[in-house]
Amino acid sequence: MMTTKQDKLAEGTVHLKESTAEENVKMKKMRLRIGYGLTVLLLIVGIVISVGLAVAIGSTTIHAKDVYRVIWYECFHPSALADYASGAIHDVIWLIRLPRIMLAVAVGGGLAICGIVMQALVRNPLADPYLLGISSGASLGATVAILLGVGTFFGENYVGIVAFIGAFSASILVLTIANTGSRANPVKLLLSGLAVNAVFSSFSSFIVYVANDKDGIQDITFWLMGSLGGAKWSNVIWIYIVVFAGMFFFMTQYRTLNMMLLGDEVGITLGISLHAPRQYYMIITSLMIGFIVFASGMIGFVGLMMPHFARMLFGTDHKKNMPIAFCFGAIFMIWADVLSRIVIPYTELPIGIFVSMFGSPFFIYMLVRRQYGFGGGKS
Amino acid sequence: MKLTCENINVTLDDKEIVKSLTLHAADNAFVGIVGPNGCGKSTFLKTVYRVLKPKAGTVFLDDANALKMSYRQSAQKLAVVAQHNHQDFDFTVGEVVMMGRAPHKRALERDHAEDFRIVNDALDRVQMGTFKERLFASLSGGEQQRVILARALAQKTQCLILDEPTNHLDIKYQLQMLELVKSMKMTVVAAIHDLNLAMMYCDYVYIMDAGRIVGHGKPEDALTEAMIEKVYGVRVKHMTDPESGCRMLAFLPSNKTHII
Incomplete structure (x- = not known):
């Protein structure tokens, strides 16, 4: 009697175990398989709709229909839509609001891609695109430009250009330091980034202190908070070229990016030396980030959060998660910009403030709860 | 494919870890390397799979100098299962195995049906076919x-190359893994910790x-009682x-540690 009972009990447990294991597999499958292509398609549609709505929302409300008509006219010049060729509505849409929204798409998407790449480069899920000296380089550039008037000959957006130079030279400096002595590795990159950050910010503080210029300091503060307000088609085109070229390049590099997470030794046994790619990936990301900083100042957290959201849906394989992250970044940035324009009527909040308000709690949540790791709930 | 290492010298931080080591592995042979902890087995194997650069010596795969190949070329001829693989990323099992196809891929090349077949086949051979969608970290x-x-x-x-591949495995899977590898x-x-396993599976x-x-x-000739006592x-x-x-080895308590 006893034995049969025990047997039955044992059988039951085995059964239970099996079914949970099966469910587990099923859940994982769902996470991966719910039409990847469909998701990307939906997200792209999401971007298009968001652009239309975001342009329509503002101090004067415009019909979303008109928005698409103006865009359609400007792209293809059909005679049927000749009514939309000029006039107040056309100007508000095409010259004021749309460049800004389109810039939001490129900035958000670009930051997300750079975030993913940077996290793979240093094998650290808490890395963000500004990590390796770029943020302090950009601030020093902006400080020097605003307070000391360096680079005024660059013309109207000289602050952005000097910030770009600061950001780019900071990351080159980080690379150089990380490669001095022995070859660069993720830890050395992180530490050199920290060191360069410290040096550059102390110089910024020094200049701020010595210059003692209240208006200038306020300018710097505003500039560092980030804004998409300066968008003009002539700038936006360039950002698009750089961001999309960078993204397509990294899309071709997904195998190497995957291997960066496994480390240098595994990389070699699988036929790729990661040393060289690590260097030029970093140069390419700092170029992209430099351009983004030039166009919009410093907008934090997008580059940190979007990669994590993308990984939650489709895992760590960079082939899959880069397009998703780009779309997330774009949509997020569009709506963050809309909110920053309408939350306080007739005032525009710097978008960086807005993003950080939502971003920091998420960062803390991630830090204390589960995402310290590349999304693998275990660690 | 023959694997030959000639006069390998490896120095780490000015310390000579591997000294003039020569090793031959005949075509399809299962060659074991045994020795106490810290004797340089792993360091030696790392030079063979090119993670470390030897100070002197060469590694030949058939007649080609492996150390002069591109990493891609050598990864097409030489695969590695290394000692520690604890990694906390969120790749699925299928994605991890698919990375094994990387040495055969150009940058823009897609994964073909053939690659998926190879991946499934490899997973089936290690009896992990049903785990394909699971997360590696789990x-x-x-x-x-x-x-x-x-x-x-x-x-x-x-x-x-196997660098103490059976470290984390139950005895069942240790035997299974070595049997599988030997059958191919x-x-x-292979660097092998367990002398009895070395006796069972190694040709040399x-x-x-x-x-x-x-x-x-041959294991029964080389792993003599005197030799093991001397080395270990x-x-x-x-x-x-x-x-x-x-054949097997029975370990005896030493005379000195007599419990009173």
Whole structure:
């Protein structure tokens, strides 16, 4: 009697175990398989709709229909839509609001891609695109430009250009330091980034202190908070070229990016030396980030959060998660910009403030709860 | 594929770890390297799979100098299952094994149906076929190790390096893994901790001590009682199971540690 009972009990447990294991597999499958292509398609549609709505929302409300008509006219010049060729509505849409929204798409998407790449480069899920000296380089550039008037000959957006130079030279400096002595590795990159950050910010503080210029300091503060307000088609085109070229390049590099997470030794046994790619990936990301900083100042957290959201849906394989992250970044940035324009009527909040308000709690949540790791709930 | 290492010298931080080591592995042979902890087995294997650069010496795969190949070329000929693989990323088992196809891929090349077939086949061979969609990080150490073996198999190489591959495995899977590796038409060079396993599976063994080869030969000839006592400092007795005819080593308590 006893034995049969025990047997039955044992059988039951085995059964239970099996079914949970099966469910587990099923859940994982769902996470991966719910039409990847469909998701990307939906997200792209999401971007298009968001652009239309975001342009329509503002101090004067415009019909979303008109928005698409103006865009359609400007792209293809059909005679049927000749009514939309000029006039107040056309100007508000095409010259004021749309460049800004389109810039939001490129900035958000670009930051997300750079975030993913940077996290793979240093094998650290808490890395963000500004990590390796770029943020302090950009601030020093902006400080020097605003307070000391360096680079005024660059013309109207000289602050952005000097910030770009600061950001780019900071990351080159980080690379150089990380490669001095022995070859660069993720830890050395992180530490050199920290060191360069410290040096550059102390110089910024020094200049701020010595210059003692209240208006200038306020300018710097505003500039560092980030804004998409300066968008003009002539700038936006360039950002698009750089961001999309960078993204397509990294899309071709997904195998190497995957291997960066496994480390240098595994990389070699699988036929790729990661040393060289690590260097030029970093140069390419700092170029992209430099351009983004030039166009919009410093907008934090997008580059940190979007990669994590993308990984939650489709895992760590960079082939899959880069397009998703780009779309997330774009949509997020569009709506963050809309909110920053309408939350306080007739005032525009710097978008960086807005993003950080939502971003920091998420960062803390991630830090204390589960995402310290590349999304693998275990660690 | 033959694997030949000639006069390998490896220095780490000015310390000579591997001293003038020469090793031959014949085509499709299973060659074991045994020796106490810290004798330089792993360091030596790392130079063979090119993670470390030797100060002197060469590694030949058939007649080609492996150290002069591109990493891509050598990864097409030589696969590796290394010691520690604890990684906390969120790749699925299928994605991990698919990385084994990387050495055969150009930058823009897609994964073809053939690659998926190879991946499935490799997973089936290590009996992890049903785990394809699971997250690698959620597996036990032993399961992870088998997935890494599947990745190495997916590389479709003729030569396999195992660096203490059975470390995390239960005895069942230790035997299974070595049996599987032995059944394949591959030249295998393996660092093996367990001398009994070395006896069972190796066609030939090299015994290493303090960076040098101190003996080599067929396991039953090379792993003599005297040799093991000299290298490991333990007393051991050769035995043969009367039924199966299996050779094995029995370790004896040393005289000095007599418990009162």
